[in-house]
Amino acid sequence: MRLESLRIRGLRCLEDVAVPLGPGVTVFAGANGAGKTSILEAAFLLSHARSFRSGAKDALLQRGAAGLSVFAELRHDDGRGQRIGLGRQGVRWEARVDGDVVSLSELVGECAVVCFEPGSHDLIAGGAEERRRYLDWGVFHVEHEFISAWRRYQRALKQRNVLLRASTVPPEALFLPWEAELDAAAGVIDRLRDLYLTALRPHIEKAMAGLLPELGPMELRYRRGWAEDAPLGELLATQRGRDLARGHTTIGSHRADWSIAFEHAPLREHLSRGQEKLTALGCVLAQASLYAERKGEWPIVCLDDLASELDKAHQAAVVGQLGAVGAQVLVTGTEVPEALQAGPTRVFHVEQGHLAPLL
Incomplete structure (x- = not known):
């Protein structure tokens, strides 16, 4: 499965961001605190109904925002497409699939995202x-x-x-x-x-x-x-x-x-x-x-701050393995990891919560 697009509103420093996504590897590069990890966090929310960051429940909401929402176009390997979303107003969460309100478990059952990040140890x-x-x-x-x-x-x-x-x-x-x-x-x-x-x-x-x-x-x-x-x-x-x-x-x-x-x-x-x-x-x-x-299909794989967490040999090994099976991979870093510089990679520059395509 893969995300074809991601729309994020009111999540941390991401006021209103639309992210077009393709198959294969997409890298989000930028300085620390720019909002890169929050993009992966948005994808993870759709699959787990929680953040992968510890103690992040109250910090998810952007300062001054009334609520937050994450919407995505999801494409399964059998060609089936879905519109999925998760929103929060106050302490209440609401999940949607193809416009219908569903339980959080129903949403999580449709979208699968796994994540390796600095807290994974x-x-x-x-x-x-x-x-x-x-x-x-x-x-x-x-x-x-x-x-x-x-x-x-x-x-x-x-x-x-x-x-x-x-x-x-x-x-x-x-x-x-x-x-x-x-x-x-x-x-x-x-x-x-x-x-x-x-x-x-x-x-x-x-x-x-x-x-x-x-x-x-x-x-x-x-x-x-x-x-x-x-x-x-x-x-x-x-x-x-x-x-x-x-x-x-x-x-x-x-x-x-x-x-x-x-x-x-x-x-x-x-x-x-x-x-x-x-x-x-x-x-x-x-x-x-x-x-x-x-x-019968790989989940979406998020690799947060890949270059800081793994040495170059392990970066290359992981990227090669995921590329061989055709998984959609979302990667963050202060720059494009060396293991991804030679391959077909889509790159976005992230700065103060704003995205700009580079490659």
Whole structure:
């Protein structure tokens, strides 16, 4: 799939920008703070309904703007075209597909964007929440029953947490239906996550063999968020006293995590910052590859500040791989990366939120 055009209004320093896009590689070059990353952020919003920048929720809106919006013309590899958009007024988000108001999950289901950016190393070195987001985005796109189970789980989790924070301890009978719902939904979520990671493993292995061969064979480890030897419902009942003291549910699918270990670096603490970045890049490319295998088309790939994040050899390798599969690639940098200077690349200069085509 690819974006044929992108219209951005009120997003950070981008007051009103129209970006025509073609297949292959497009580079957005300019000084730091010019608005380059915000263009990639706009594309990512259409696919994730959130920013890839940490703590960016309130900072998305341009100073003084009443709202923001991102609209795009999307073209799938089978020739099907769609008009998609996401807008925000205050705290309320509204998604549209071909002019019709749809849920955020319906919008995300139509547009797939993966991104490697300066904060991507958090996928390896950061907290579990980022890894769950990565995992669940992938599961959502290939397993249709995931979203309903995830919604059921979130609703039950919220209700149980309300009970746990009540001023007086509620009777057991009020907990039982929500704990049963958590048990049932978590079983589905765990099964689908495990299936996805099993399918993802060979794609990550292939990516790591090319990016970090010196670390040797890798192992992908998954922890579901509660003990393996008992159903979640039983454990929630036995843990209720502790959860009442803490005011929240301490076990379940919302505490799941996964990790990568290498033969020559068994713990993530043994990886250098550069190796963390390359591992995260491998995970991003592997997820895109699995999406293409299942959906028959590559997602859009965003590479933010490519030249600063990767050395020249890895830049060339990544660009060559993505070019070989025909993915649409959006790249930012203070200048055109050396790996892209010889190939067919469209270039825009970005300055103070304004775009001008160069090539």
